[in-house]
Structures are given as C-alpha cells and as structure tokens.
Amino acid sequence: MQNTTQSLMINDQVSRWQVYTAQEALYSSAVKHIEEAARNAIAGHGKFSIVLAGGSTPKSIYQLLPKIDTDWSKWHVFYGDDRCLPPEHEERNSLMAHEAWLKHVAIPSSQIHDIPAERGPVEAAHAYNQTLAAVGEFDLVLLGLGEDGHTASLFPGHTWDDTQSAVPVFGAPKPPPERVSLTAARLSQSREVIFFVTGAGKQEAVDNWRRGEPIPASLIKPKNGVDVYIFGVNL
Template sequence: MSLNAQTRWHTFQSQEEINQAALHRILAAADAAIAKYGNFLIVLAGGSTPKAVYQLLAKADADWANWHVYHNDDRCLPVDHVERNSKMARDAWLSHVAIPEHQIHDIPAELGNVDGAKAYAQTLAGVRTFDLVILGLGEDGHTASLFPGHVVNNTADAVPVYHSPKPPADRITISQDRLNNTHEVMFLVTGAGKQEAVDQWRAGVAIPATLIQPPQGVDVYCFGVQLA
C-alpha cells in the first residue's frame, strides 16, 4: 500500500475544532481499549497543540484508573524544568485526574540520555502494543525526537538522542519501531510554519514523520495549513 493510502488527512477550521476532535478521538480510543484489554496505553507528545488537548482532558470524565501514560520523547533537563514534556503533561492534565501514579511513566531524562534511555527501555519491556500514539510535526519534518539527517536507532524501545538540532542537544526518544507498534497514531499539526513539512510529506519526501507507519496507518489532524 502506498504511503498516502496509509496516511489519512483531516482538516479543521479552528483551533477549538481540532482540539475537540482530538479529545473525542482519545476518549473513544480509551473506551475501546479498556473494553477489549482492560486498560488503555497512550503515548503523549509535547508541544502547544497537545497541551491544549490535555487541558481539555483534565476536565473530562474517563475511567482514569485503567489509563497507562507514556511519553514519545523528552529533553535531558531537570524534572521540574519548564521545557520537560512530562512536567507540561502533569501540569496541564495528569495532576488533575485520578490516574494512579505508578501508571504514569515519565521518561527519566534527568539521568542523561544514555542511562535514561536504558531505564525507559526497561519500563517498556513487556508492555503490549500501544493503543494510541500522539505525535507532533516539527517545521523540519521531525517527530518525537527523530530528526532529519540522524541515523534511526532501533536497538531498543527507548534510545538516546545526541546533537539535537533543537536545544537541548541531549534527548531520549521512543524508537521508530516501538512507536510503530501501536493500534492508532494521531498527528496534531497546527500553524502555517508547518506548511513546508506537510507539503514534503504529501509529496512523498522521506521526512522523519513518514517513518511512523504502523499497520493501520496514521491520521493527521491539521489546522492552519493548506492541503494542496
């Protein structure tokens, strides 16, 4: 099957519309997974668009006791640093709902990219296929901490990132293979700054985001970009 046949594009007319669509998609995926498996495994993205969705989730009614939360990447900074994805998710959402603490799996990026990646790979060991992975898209086409020109490291479920083109240089990311081991993927793409990356993606250019192609394909939710 071709790349674009596996990539479903959805456009929205306002920030509120895309936020609500993402919210409903997440809650529906949770209900389906809990009905089927008894739990819901979600992988979070950082960034401003996911943050707005997480703030909506903080006010939602869900079977929180059966949610298990992971992160697709994080920056090697102190735990309480404002640019940590884990801190953003906790401040916006996770600290406000009744997900058991032991089911919130932050990447221990404060340990450094090598030791933190090893620790997170151990956390992911034996974890079943994810139910929903949320991803963003950088202006350079990156997703998670999979960057253009970087060798893709699939040696473990979580791997160190060196020399990130966006600071800080040291990061940890879930590997391409593990991100593809999921039932659903939802990209959240907003803002005109993402236009070039979207154009490249739709033209078949091999930007990092195109590495994420699980068997069921991906859904790209867009606002503020044109789909030619």
C-alpha cells in the first residue's frame, strides 16, 4: 500500500516522491506505470521507446512485465548504461533484462538495442551514439540511484560530454571500472523518467538530492519532471 506522495521543486526541477510500505507494492505500481506509458505512447505515435536500468529492483519489475497487456511488436528497448564485460557475463545489464523479461515476450530482436560494451568503452559509446542518432525523445527512462548518488554509470566527480548521447566511462568507483553510459542530457530527453530507490543505504543520497546538492541523479531533468519510487528510505 502506498504510504506517502510528495511533490518538490528542487533546483527548478519538479520531482514526485512516492514512498511505499512494501517492495511488492512498489513493483506493482511500477508495472502499472510502464504498462500505461506503453499504451499511451502506442496510441499516440505508434511505438513505445523505453530505456532500461540494471539492478535488483528493476530485475524484480522486469520479471512481472511479461504478464502485462501490450503490443510487444511496438516496443523499442534501449539501455541507460552497461558494463564492459562479455555479453554472457552475469553482470551485464542486457543479459539480466533478457533473462528476466525480454526472452519471454515478442519484441522483435531488431528493436532491442543492447550497448555493445564488450567492444570496449570508446568503440561501444561510438556505436551507441550511431544507434541513437535517429532516435528522438524516449517515452520512458528507468533509472536507479547509487549510495553515492550516481545514476546509470554517471558517477560523482566524473565529467562527461553532454553533447553526446553515449559516453565511455573509465575509473568507475565500483567494478568493473570501464562502462558505457547515456549522458544526463540524453536521459533527460524523455517524456517520463522513473527512479527506483530501495534500501536504507540510499538514505544519504536521497537526503543530498532533496537538499539540492548536485549529485549525478539530480542532473536528469526531463521537461515533465521525475518520479521517484522509494522503499526503505525516510523522507
């Protein structure tokens, strides 16, 4: 059952904070949100583009998505980031999403756009920039929040070229050090953005964000603001 909802203006950015008393309620609400976003996008412009996050909470949500009522042939799947590891490595976001969800539904393979991170950060970022060159505004971006305030693979203390859609990441503070990430500017080019934030370890990052400190997550600024789904963190 949803506990509280708050809307805040932080550094000229609207954020809607939805706190859940049970993880299952967060998962259910997220699935409904995704299903509705897909329905509206397909009705409005004939397709649905979604950017996926890695992590345990997104995985639990992805496992529920095969049950929704949607036209899978209209879905186009992208990734916010991935690790520079072999495609079959268990820590690849693309493998997790495939095993939890994508292999169970009829999205055409040509519409699932993995980051070719196994090619190394520079070459993979270049390739993904080409993939995204013809892609306009996303319909929905899913993101997580790290204990240090990072999101996708945009880490505190790092800089990146926001004129690009995808950038190479070196020296990530958590392994593996080499990754590819969409930039804050490109992630902001979406009709909707949802952050999933679960666990007491995220408390400091949430507090910093709500105080207006410039953590990477706060740099995601879509025109319609962001939704933050929370469990296990106090507001």
